[in-house]
Amino acid sequence: MEEQIKNLLRQVIHPETQRDIVESGLVEQIASDDGRIAVTLRFTKARDPFAVKIKNRVETLLHEAYPDAAATVIVKEGGTAPRPEPKLKSTTGGIAHVIAIASGKGGVGKSTVTANLAVALRNLGYRVGILDADIYGPSQPKMFGVEGYLPEAVREExxxxxxPAEAMDIKLMSIGFFIKPTDALLWRGAMAVNALKQMIHQTRWGTLDFLLCDLPPGTGDVHLSIIGELKIDAAVxxxxxxxxxxxxxVRGVELFRNENVRIPxxxxxxxxxxxxxxxxxxxxYYLFGRGGARRYAEANGVELLGEIPIVQSIMEGSDEGHPAAGIxxxxxxxxxxxxxxIVEKAVKGC
Structure with missing residues (x-):
């Protein structure tokens, strides 16, 4: 029965390592006797942020598979580190600086800001790329008018x-290139993260001065994956x-300031x-109030990099595939x- 339980627990994936908890060595002991099941999980990290989530998932699977048994899940901390996951041979070696563009919530124009910042950096003479990591709402293909682009694969080394697609001398990679605009992307977190890893490490980025990562709104698996896969110089x-x-x-800022993340x-x-x-x-006309972000920045030791108004050309540029900063x-x-x-801060390490 212990082997059956072990196979059952292979369904549980640790969000950070993207490996199941059996393969990772997190299942220390499985015991079953007289209608009782006890599973001991040992996490390498003290206060692993995913420990409770994993414990709850294990309990649910045990109750579903063995409804008549009394199941107990014990969590311990400290122990031998899991075997390291083999890394993809990455194409990111030619990227000098990575800037994460994030937002606490959707609908604030994060993707529009990313596109126009990329154009502004290009206008300053830098070689620029965009990783559209907003897995569930990829916007960059439309922003740059390359919605019909179908990525090709080549064999090198x-x-x-x-x-990647190229528009306005900017390299673009997005999950939007691999799905139809009308398709709903029904992916679990692990599937989205694996697709993102491929885009990061297998895109032929070449030599770039700046790679802008257009992150999804909020905080979650995709953010943790980006942080784990790329050396991010600064977050905006x-x-x-x-x-x-x-x-x-506040949530966005605290994510990057977290002691386990520490991204400027x-x-x-x-x-x-x-x-x-x-x-x-x-x-x-201050339609949404005035200076809210400025007041937060001043109160929390964060710089206000600038204010962007609502103007017709910005909206039209986004719809027509020509970011307004270019026209x-x-x-x-x-x-x-x-x-x-941003350049000054990235180069100086903020």
Whole structure:
């Protein structure tokens, strides 16, 4: 029966290592006798953040498979480290700096900011790439007008390499290239993370000065995977002025400041800071409140990198596949100033 239980527990995947808990050596002991089952889990890390989640998953599987048995799951800490997972031969060696673009919640324009920052960095003379890591809502193909791109694979040095799309001299890789726009991406966390790892390590990035990672909103498996797979030089948080958005900024900042993560936060960008009508370029209307991100930044020792207003060219550029920083001098000026601050912080280590 112990072997049956062991096979059952192979369904449980540790979110950080992406390996099942049996293979990882986390199942220390399995005992069954007289209608009782006891499973002992030993985690290498003290206070493993996934320990409770894994314990609950094991209990659920045991109750479902053996409803008449009394199942107990015991958690211990400290022990021999799991065998290291073999690493993919990575194509990221030519990337000088990686910048994570994150947001506490959706709908704040994070992908639009990422696209325009990439163009601004290119305008400053840098070689730039974008990893669209927003697995469940990939936007970069549309932002750059390459929705129909179908990635090809080439064989180099005995390894498969995926050719990225190129638009406006920017290299792009997105899960959006591999699915139809009408398809729902019904993936569990582990499947999404594995696809992301392939995009990171098998894309032929070449030599880049900056790789911008467009992360999903919030915090979760994808964020932890990115942090584990790439050496991120700095994180940029995108928010809008209203309090509900700024409240979620806290989660984003604290994710990168966590003692187990320790990625410098370059600062906050306040998007949709005000509305300027095309016919009244000097007028400003603060539709979502005023200065919420600025107040948070000042109170928490985070730099406000800049404010981006709502202007027609930004919205039109996103819809038409031409980021506004490449066609509207006003927008380019705003993003150029932010890009310069990010460059300074990335190079100096914030």
């Amino acid at each position: 005995g390894e498969d390499r995926i050719l 948080i995108v928010s809008t002025p209203q309090q509900v958005a700024v409240a979620d900024v 936060v370059a600062g906050i960008i306040e998007n949709m800071a005000w509305f300027t009508p095309e016919e009244l370029p000097q007028n400003r 509207d001098p006003r927008v380019e000026e705003w993003y150029r100033a932010i890009a310069q601050r």
